[in-house]
Amino acid sequence: MxxxxxxxxxxxxxxxxxxxxxxxxxxxxxxIRGELPLEVRDLEDEVEGLNTRLEKLNNSLELIDNDIKAKKNLIEEAKTLIKKYAEQQKNVRNNREFNSLTKEIEFQELETQLAEKHIKEFKVQIEQKKEVISETKDRLKDRQTHLKHKKGELNAILAETEKEETALIKKSEEFQNQIxxxxxxxxxxxxxxxxxxxxxxxxxxxxxxxxxxxxxxxxxxxxxxxxxxxxxxxxxxxxxxxxxxxxxxxxxxxxxxxxx
Known part of the structure; x- marks a missing residue:
């Protein structure tokens, strides 16, 4: 050297x-750039977070839909079994068999009622999540618009000053090397x-x-x-x-x- x-x-x-x-x-x-780079970074993080939240909410909706389908299938199976047990009651030989089938029918009816209750609860959850999704989409749209505006501001400033800043940093290094x-x-x-x-x-x-x-x-x-x-x-x-x-x-x- x-x-x-x-x-x-x-x-x-x-x-x-x-x-x-x-x-x-x-x-x-x-x-001159001030807090703009930090603001842009914070907005980018917020937009990413909102997108992640939307993805999770939509996945949650899909899981609830699957749960509703499963409960509906359970109801259909229960109805089939009730119909089957009701037919079998017509051909029983004693009260014990009749009562046993009656208990099976009652059990399937309870299963049906419970499944219907769950379906109602799931539908309430769906409405609540749809409301949150709507609010999140509105928030996301607002933040994306704000981010676009701030990025435009930052890019305009960078376009004006980046060349000069780079040249100045090089000059600073040159002067430091003299001392x-x-x-x-x-x-x-x-x-x-x-x-x-x-x-x-x-x-x-x-x-x-x-x-x-x-x-x-x-x-x-x-x-x-x-x-x-x-x-x-x-x-x-x-x-x-x-x-x-x-x-x-x-x-x-x-x-x-x-x-x-």
């Missing part, structure tokens, strides 16, 4: 601030720990950018001299002077315009 060119402190500061401007632009693009690993690691660590991901900030009105803590005049002079990398004692951010920041902003804005 080729050794990184040795940069002066000022060159490092400029490269770090350029890297910050690039990464902040990427952050800005991602903020020594120790500084890049420190930069990423600070970015993770501070608000808005600003790890490198200029001095504004005697304070570090985004901070209310005043920087002592002597430290401001040191920062302006660009002889060493100085961090804000309160936020840990790397500090650059306002002039350097303005120069790099102007340079990077031209680059952003070309990438957009």
């Amino acid at each position: 080729a050794k990184k060119a040795e940069l002066s402190v000022e060159e490092r500061l400029r490269a770090l601030y350029d890297l910050q401007l690039i990464d902040s632009r990427v952050d800005e693009i991602r903020n 020594e690993t120790r500084l890049v690691e420190a930069y990423h660590r600070i970015r993770q720990n501070v608000k808005n991901g600003l790890a490198v900030v200029p001095i504004e009105r005697g304070a570090s950018g985004g901070s209310f803590f005043t920087i002592p005049p002597q430290v401001q002079v040191e920062i302006a001299s660009r002889k060493k990398v100085i961090t804000d004692e309160h936020s840990g951010r790397i500090l650059v002077d306002a002039q350097l920041a303005e120069e790099e902003k102007a340079k990077m804005e031209k680059m952003f315009a070309k990438l957009a």
Whole structure:
């Protein structure tokens, strides 16, 4: 692996601030997308869940239909047996046989009544499930429409920004490769720990950018001299002077315009 060119402190500061401007632009693009990718993912999960629910409900209806068919078959069998036992009663030789057949008929009649009761219960279940299916279909249609709309929004934003974001990420990697690993690691660590991901900030009105803590005049002079990398004692951010920041902003804005 080729050794990184040795940069002066000022060159490092400029490269770090350029890297910050690039990464902040990427952050800005991602903020434009906002919560849309998460919303789309949540809606996709909800649509999938509703489809699964519908499938289970329809399978449940099919099972109930099979149960009703089974009960109807049982009723038909019971009627056949009742008819058979009634015919046999005409040819019995004694009361014991007659009573035995009567019990069989009564049993089959009870089986028929129980099966009819079950059929009624099953039909109530079918109506309840059909109501739930109808509500679920309405909900699914609504969520699918909402998903289509949100996907359209996201795709439109991606079409506008994806090319620029990809180019910026590549530029970010290029700038990181120019800077020594120790500084890049420190930069990423600070970015993770501070608000808005600003790890490198200029001095504004005697304070570090985004901070209310005043920087002592002597430290401001040191920062302006660009002889060493100085961090804000309160936020840990790397500090650059306002002039350097303005120069790099102007340079990077031209680059952003070309990438957009």
